[in-house]
Amino acid sequence: MPWLDRLWQLKRVDxxxxWSLSCLYVRKAYRRQGVTSHLIAAALEAARRADAPALEAYPFDADVSPSASGSGYASTFARAGFRVVARRVPGRPIMRYDFKQNADYGV
Known part of the structure; x- marks a missing residue:
């Protein structure tokens, strides 16, 4: 996504x-019910089926930001197998799921 490179906090790591997963929106009535986890799993499956080498996300740390603002929380992505690859500002990691490294993870 070209617009990500215009934001110094989220620009390309390497x-x-x-592939980039830049936004996840869950309606208020459905939050805190695991919907975001299901959306992440579906995004991983779609990327895997399309032979994407990796999927990157730009969530917030719940400890630093009380609102995930449509990006989700880092802890949710970590549970799905994403790893932090860069952190240019506190509370906003760049996380990546590498399909080769996570071949045995089950996605």
Whole structure:
């Protein structure tokens, strides 16, 4: 997503070809029910089926930000197997799911 490179906090970490999961919106009535986890799993499955090498996300740390503002929380992505690859500002990691590294993870 070209617009991500215009934000210094979220610009490209390296030259790895990644797909980006920039936003997840869950209606208020459905929050805190595991919907975000299901959306992440569906995004991982779609990316895997399309042979994407990696999927990157830009969530917030719940300890630093009380609102995930449509991006989700880092802890939810970590449970799905994403790892922090960069942190340019406190509370806003860049996380990546590498399909080769996570071949045995089950997605």
């Amino acid at each position: 030259d790895a070809p990644v």
